[in-house]
Amino acid sequence: MDTNERRKRVAEIKKTNPDWGRQRISEHLGAPPSNIQRDLEWLKKQKEEEEKTESEFELTDFIPDREVSVEKIVAIRKAEFAQRMVAEEARKLVNIRVKIDGPIGICHFGDPHIDDPGCDIAKIESVARIVRETPGLFASNIGDMNNNWIGRLSALHAKQSTTAKMAWKLVEWMFGLCDWLYLVGGNHDAWSGDRNILDWMAAGQAGFYDERQVRVCLNFPNGHSVRINARHNWKGYSIYNDIHGQLRAAKFGWRDHLLVGGHKHISGYGLLKDPMTGLISHLLQVASFKTYDDYAATIGADDKNFSCCPVTVINPKLPETDADMIHVFYGPEQAAEYLTWARSRK
Numbered sequence: 001m002d003t004n005e006r007r008k009r010v011a012e013i014k015k016t017n018p019d020w021g022r023q024r025i026s027e028h029l030g031a032p033p034s035n036i037q038r039d040l041e042w043l044k045k046q047k048e049e050e051e052k053t054e055s056e057f058e059l060t061d062f063i064p065d066r067e068v069s070v071e072k073i074v075a076i077r078k079a080e081f082a083q084r085m086v087a088e089e090a091r092k093l094v095n096i097r098v099k100i101d102g103p104i105g106i107c108h109f110g111d112p113h114i115d116d117p118g119c120d121i122a123k124i125e126s127v128a129r130i131v132r133e134t135p136g137l138f139a140s141n142i143g144d145m146n147n148n149w150i151g152r153l154s155a156l157h158a159k160q161s162t163t164a165k166m167a168w169k170l171v172e173w174m175f176g177l178c179d180w181l182y183l184v185g186g187n188h189d190a191w192s193g194d195r196n197i198l199d200w201m202a203a204g205q206a207g208f209y210d211e212r213q214v215r216v217c218l219n220f221p222n223g224h225s226v227r228i229n230a231r232h233n234w235k236g237y238s239i240y241n242d243i244h245g246q247l248r249a250a251k252f253g254w255r256d257h258l259l260v261g262g263h264k265h266i267s268g269y270g271l272l273k274d275p276m277t278g279l280i281s282h283l284l285q286v287a288s289f290k291t292y293d294d295y296a297a298t299i300g301a302d303d304k305n306f307s308c309c310p311v312t313v314i315n316p317k318l319p320e321t322d323a324d325m326i327h328v329f330y331g332p333e334q335a336a337e338y339l340t341w342a343r344s345r346k
Helices: 003-016 022-029 033-053 070-091 121-133 151-159 164-175 198-202 244-251 294-299 332-344
Strands: 094-097 104-109 137-141 180-184 208-210 213-219 225-231 258-261 268-273 280-285 311-314 326-329
Touching (some): 003 022, 022 033, 121 137, 121 332, 208 213
Parallel strands (some): 094 213
Antiparallel strands (some): 213 225
């Protein structure tokens, strides 16, 4: 046997038979006495080294780790993922039951930036009043409720008389102007991070709010359904097409009846037919209530705002292959008159 194996056997023998000497161990293992002598000396030296490292004191209290055990961490992570999965899957398509018969209208409020001096707040109030007073007309918002300047942009508060605290009061005031079918968070809203108070403001609404994307399915009493897909901003830009983001999304995956976007403070509208199913997607780009924009003027952006609150009137009696299932109006006054007339028809 090799040296390590022999020393291991010698240590075991001395542990069970401490009175055995070199000669007896040598006879038992069949190894030369000189080797056994060296092994015994090595074991003695090892024991002395161990005794030197032993402390003259020891802790008698159990001191727990400040962090939870890895088993608990794994359990927490599993629970967190399970909760996230349920939440994300539920948001892929949110069902909304429409309780009234006949056509309905949705007034799509563009980026309000309600605390900005260039915002037409009187128009916001006027449009909200039309929504409240018109049966079957609902409201939605596409994001950027206020400027919400943060970081180095906080210096821009010097260019407006409305303070940050006053701005949030205005946002709360706007929330109370009418019932919102859905609300989308914008990039300015997201600047608050986890301090985004739109979450709890929206909690008092009957509709649905999400800080990234809202995809809802309106289920009508006659059994028809209409899907609306709204984002503050759709991926993709084109100097030749102001609805490029929505068009790109509709061509490459999103088969919804209405795709709505904002963010760019420009207006746009178009149609796209799916040749496989015949479904017609309406692509809507909503401008902003921020009529006068210093930043846009600075960079030389063209004025393409012809509707900051377009209205889509939906007739659930028509199939999704009929382009007239959704009518777009660029002014809420005309839309309200048409919707009232359409709902009066038997």
